[in-house]
Amino acid sequence: MNGLELNKIAAAxxxxxxxxMVSGFVSRAFYGPDDAKTRGFWVEVPEEGAMAAKEEEIIDLGTLMAAADIASGEKxxxxxxxxxxxExxxxxxxxPNLWGVLSDVFAHKKDFAYSKAFEARKGExxxxxxxxxFLENPRKYVEGTKMAFAGLKKPEQRAALMAYINSMADKKRPFPAPVVNAASVDPEAAAAIATQ
Ligand code: HEC
Incomplete structure (x- = not known):
């Protein structure tokens, strides 16, 4: 990431x-102030400092995966x-053994006795x-699963574990494409995406 690229992102x-802003003015000119409220939209563009301080509120899995830490996933x-x-x-x-599961289907091991709940989704x-x-709340996501695990509450933990699982596989599943929303993405994550 060099200064020039940062400048490009800032410019974008x-x-x-x-x-x-211009589309806001235009829509008001056409529809009048009341209509603009319902038809127009307003994008807040925070100051750079404010952007860095702002926690991601809407989770974008692509952005999360791009920043996921394989080593902490292993831990x-x-x-x-x-x-x-x-392994x-x-x-x-x-x-069941979890090697390659992310590039595979539900109930991916033929030699494991899955619950009825998992059997019902086999092949998906x-x-x-x-x-x-699933990892946030296994029993909520697959009702009736016999995986007795409460779940990982932190989005970063789930992302790290998936990155770890994927890193082991021969056939890797590409990360989802990040949705670059300038107002909600923090600059470091945006920088990581820009250099991919
Ligand atoms: C107490 C034991 C237990 C723990 C701890 C546990 N699991 Fe599971 N897991 C299971 C069982 C049993 C199944 C099979 C579920 C079924 O048949 O309903 C399963 C299924 C899965 C599957 C689906 C596999 C497939 O073939 O589709 C994934 C993915 C998974 N576990 C990931 C994890 C991850 C990641 C962790 C750690 C954060 C974890 N599990 C912790 C017991 C456990």
Whole structure:
């Protein structure tokens, strides 16, 4: 990431702001102030400092995955190893071996006895959105699952674990594309996306 690229990003955000402002004026000119409230839209363009301080409120999985830390995912996997192995060819334990699961389907191990709840979804492809929801609250996402695990509450933890699982696989699942919303993405994450 060099200064020039940062300038480009700043310029893009600035131009987006100008366009938003101009379209606000135009819509008011056409529809009058009352209509503008319902028809127009207003994009807030925060100051750079404010952007850095602002916590991401709307979770964008693409942005989250781009910033996910594989090493902390490996550490977090300690919460799972009582029941799961992660390595290629690893044994099933209380739960199935998880190698390559993200690029695979629900109930991906033929030699594991899944619950009825999982059997019912057998063959459906896993992806980041689904596993993100599953890991947050397994029993809510797959009602009737026998995975006795409360879930990982922090979005970053779920992202890190998925990044770790994916990093091990031969066939990797590409991360979802980040939705670049200048108002909600923090500059560091935006920079990481810009250099990909
Ligand atoms: C107490 C044991 C236990 C723990 C701890 C546990 N799991 Fe599971 N997990 C299971 C069982 C059992 C299943 C099979 C679910 C079923 O058949 O309903 C499962 C299923 C899964 C699946 C679906 C596999 C497939 O083939 O579709 C994923 C993914 C998964 N676990 C990830 C994790 C992760 C990541 C962690 C750690 C954060 C974790 N699990 C912690 C027991 C556990």
């Amino acid at each position: 955000i600035f131009i987006a702001g100008i366009i938003a 977090l996997a300690k919460k799972c190893v009582a029941c799961h192995s992660f 290629k060819g690893g044994a099933n334990k209380v739960g 492809a896993w992806n980041y959105e689904k596993m993100y929801a």
